[in-house]
Amino acid sequence: MTIVSNKGVILRAIPKEIPNVDEHFELVHRTIDIENLELEENEVVLKNIYLSLDPYLRIIIINNPESVGKIVVGYGLSKVVKTNNPSYKVGDLVYASTVNIGWEEYSHFKSDAAFTLKHVDKELLKDTPLNYHAAAGSIGQLVGQIAKIKGLKVVGSTGSDEKVDFLLNELKFDAAFNxxxxxxxxxxxxxxPNGIDIFFDNVGGETLDIVIDHCNSFARIVICGLISQYNITNPEKKYKYKNINKILLKQIRMEGFTVGQYKGTDIEEDCKRDLAEWVRAVKIIYKENVYVGIENAAKGFVDMLNGKNLGKAVVKLSD
Structure with missing residues (x-):
């Protein structure tokens, strides 16, 4: 293997509001000599195949000023191309469970970080596209479909007429609105009309406040994201909730949800198995916006934050 390109995306500055591709990100041109790279014990080199573009990265960028000047990181799917670690062999497909994959063509994982890499389950790969394993997926489309599988009435709130059409005619939600x-x-x-019993929230702000007003007694609210607030860095401009007292009056249960709390548990394994089975049976439709090349990673991320994606946003780096 000769010297190959290893372009990557670094964070140029912490954005105060919605990030701008040219102002806050920079594509850096680098190379890597994989053949002559000397690996220390337990180190591995990955060729990154897919990167996942997710809203949570906005929080990480805001809260980590030390990340300026460094490669942006996130979830993704990679292939081992060189290894000095007995847990991995060349050709293995892996994803990072705690230490994230860099927005770069190749990643060099040091000894401690390498042990956080997880093998992609070969059984789950059967009859499912490889790109489906790059990340958890676009949350709203999956949650709604799982709810339908479980027999619930599902109403979707989204930001364009095109997305409304997708929810109604492809995902078969009971109702949807822009x-x-x-x-x-x-x-x-x-x-x-009969109130809300379960609300899965990725938006926060005024949307959450209004929903609380429509919740029934003993309703459950799952807080998975607050994207309406992510780009507001001035605390004085954050939304001030007005209906928070109704959580007490209606005895509503509101709880934060992050996937990390279930990593390594039986629930994670059950979820991966069920999702793979539902995809094979076409009980779940998985739609993506695919950006090709590391050059388009920052654009895809900013587009996603601006709601331009219809489905899961991913970057394809290689086959």
Missing amino acids: YKKGDLDKELSKHC
């Missing part, structure tokens, strides 16, 4: 065109309070009254 929150940017209508009054959220009226839309919820129309589509949830």
